[in-house]
Amino acid sequence: MLTILLIEDYADNARLVMRTLQPYGYRILHAWDGESGLHMAVSEQPDLILLDLGLPDVEGQTLVGLIRNQPGLESVPLVALTAWPPDTARQMAEAYGCTGYISKPIDPREFPALIAGYIPPLGTTDFAH
Amino acid sequence: MLTELATVETTSKRGEVISPLLDASPPRVVSAADFTFAELVALYNQARTDYIVPMPMNAARLREYVNAYDIDLRASAVAQEDDRPVGLAMLGVRGPRSWITRLGILPTRRRSGAGQLLMEHLLANSQQLGVQVVQLEVIQNNHPAHRMFRKLGFTETRELLVLRRPPGRPESPTQPYTATHLGPEEAAAYLTQRRGFPSWLDETPSLHNAGHLLALRVTLESGAWGWLVYRQTIFQLGSLVLQTEQGDPAEVGQALLHALHTRHPALDTKSENLPAADPHVAALYTLGYIETFRRIEMHLAL
Numbered sequence: 203m204l205t206i207l208l209i210e211d212y213a214d215n216a217r218l219v220m221r222t223l224q225p226y227g228y229r230i231l232h233a234w235d236g237e238s239g240l241h242m243a244v245s246e247q248p249d250l251i252l253l254d255l256g257l258p259d260v261e262g263q264t265l266v267g268l269i270r271n272q273p274g275l276e277s278v279p280l281v282a283l284t285a286w287p288p289d290t291a292r293q294m295a296e297a298y299g300c301t302g303y304i305s306k307p308i309d310p311r312e313f314p315a316l317i318a319g320y321i322p323p324l325g326t327t328d329f330a331h
Numbered sequence: 332m333l334t335e336l337a338t339v340e341t342t343s344k345r346g347e348v349i350s351p352l353l354d355a356s357p358p359r360v361v362s363a364a365d366f367t368f369a370e371l372v373a374l375y376n377q378a379r380t381d382y383i384v385p386m387p388m389n390a391a392r393l394r395e396y397v398n399a400y401d402i403d404l405r406a407s408a409v410a411q412e413d414d415r416p417v418g419l420a421m422l423g424v425r426g427p428r429s430w431i432t433r434l435g436i437l438p439t440r441r442r443s444g445a446g447q448l449l450m451e452h453l454l455a456n457s458q459q460l461g462v463q464v465v466q467l468e469v470i471q472n473n474h475p476a477h478r479m480f481r482k483l484g485f486t487e488t489r490e491l492l493v494l495r496r497p498p499g500r501p502e503s504p505t506q507p508y509t510a511t512h513l514g515p516e517e518a519a520a521y522l523t524q525r526r527g528f529p530s531w532l533d534e535t536p537s538l539h540n541a542g543h544l545l546a547l548r549v550t551l552e553s554g555a556w557g558w559l560v561y562r563q564t565i566f567q568l569g570s571l572v573l574q575t576e577q578g579d580p581a582e583v584g585q586a587l588l589h590a591l592h593t594r595h596p597a598l599d600t601k602s603e604n605l606p607a608a609d610p611h612v613a614a615l616y617t618l619g620y621i622e623t624f625r626r627i628e629m630h631l632a633l
Contacts, residue, residue: 256386259391263495264566267566267597290622294621
C-alpha cells in the first residue's frame with residue numbers, strides 16, 4: 203500500500219484530503235504541524251508528502267529544506283498545498299525543491315488524478331468523475 | 332474566557348464539534364488580556380483560515396510575537412457575540428505611535444460590524460495612551476480590509492515587500508569584496524547608525540526584542556562599503572537591515588548578501604516588510620530572493 207503523509211493544520215482540509223484519497227487505496231498519515239510532520243516523515247518514509255505551506259510552528263518552505271536533508275527523503279515526491287496565486291506558488295515550489303504544488307481550495311473531483319500524477323495508486327483505477 | 336469558537340462548519344480548527352451562532356446579539360469588545368495565549372491563537376488561526384496568506388501560529392509563536400513587537404494585550408481586543416469570541420485585533424505601542432496587527436474576524440461572522448468595532452476600540456485605546464500616529468499594514472488585494480481602513484481615515488504611506496530566499500550557496504560575486512563577520516555587540520552598534528524608516532516589524536526595538544542578531548561588513552575594491560545586520564535562528568535568517576555607507580547600494584547590497592549566504596548556505600531566509608523603494612531591493616532579487624506578497628502600510632494621525 204502506498205503511504206501519503208499529509209502535513210496540514212486545518213481540520214477541514216485534512217478531512218477533505220483523507221476522504222478524497224482513501225477510496226483509491228492510499229494509506230494516509232496526518233500531522234498537524236511541522237515538528238510532528240518531520241518526525242513522521244523520518245519514521246514512516248512515506249511515498250509522497252503533501253505539505254501545507256502555512257503551518258503554525260514552522261513555515262512550510264523551511265520545513266521542505268529540513269525534510270530534504272533527512273536520509274531517505276532527499277527525493278521523495280513533496281507537493282506543496284497553497285492558496286497563493288499560481289505564479290507565486292510555482293516559483294516558490296521550484297525554488298524550495300518541491301516536486302510540485304496543488305492550489306487550494308482543493309477540488310475533490312480533480313485531486314485524485316493530480317495525486318496519481320505523482321504516485322499512481324496500485325491496481326487499475328478510474329479517475330473519471 | 333474563550334469557551335467556543337463560532338463557525339458555520341460546526342467544527343473548530345482541530346475538529347471539535349461546536350454549535351453555530353444563530354441570531355447572535357450585536358458584537359461587543361473585551362480586552363485580549365482576559366484570554367490565554369492558547370485561546371487567542373485558536374481564535375486568530377480560525378479567523379484567517381481562508382486568507383491567501385493565512386500565517387497560522389501556535390501559542391509559543393504568538394508569545395514571541397507579543398514580546399518582539401511590544402503588543403499591549405490590555406489595549407488589544409477580542410470581539411464577542413453572545414459571549415463567544417468572533418474576532419480579535421492587537422495593538423503594539425511605542426511611545427507616541429501604535430500599530431494595529433493580527434486583525435481577524437471568523438469567516439462566518441464578517442460583515443457583522445465586529446471588525447470596525449475592534450478598530451474603533453483600538454483607536455480609542457491609542458488615544459487614551461497618548462498615541463499621536465496609528466499605523467498598520469494590509470496585504471495587497473485584501474480589498475475589504477483596505478476599504479475599511481480608508482473609511483476610518485487611514486492613508487497609504489508605501490508598499491512593503493515580503494521576500495524569501497531558499498537555502499543555497501550564491502554564485503560568484505560580480506565584484507570582489509572583503510567581508511568581516513561580526514557579533515551581537517557590533518550588530519547593536521550598527522543599528523544605532525541606522526538611517527531610513529523601517530516598518531514596525533523591522534524597527535530597532537523589534538530587532539532587539541527578538542534577539543539573535545549578528546552583523547557583517549563588506550568593502551569593495553572601489554572603496555565602497557556597507558553593513559548588514561540580521562537575525563539568525565536555528566533554521567532561518569531574517570530581519571535583514573542593509574545599509575550602504577559609501578558607493579552604489581545595488582553593488583554593496585550584492586556583496587553583503589553574497590557574504591551572508593556564503594556563510595549560511597543551508598539556511599532559509601525571509602525578509603519581511605522591506606520598503607519597496609529601498610535602494611537594496613535590486614540586490615535581493617539578484618541574489619535569488621522571491622517576492623511572496625506585498626503589504627500596504629497605512630497611517631492615521633489622531
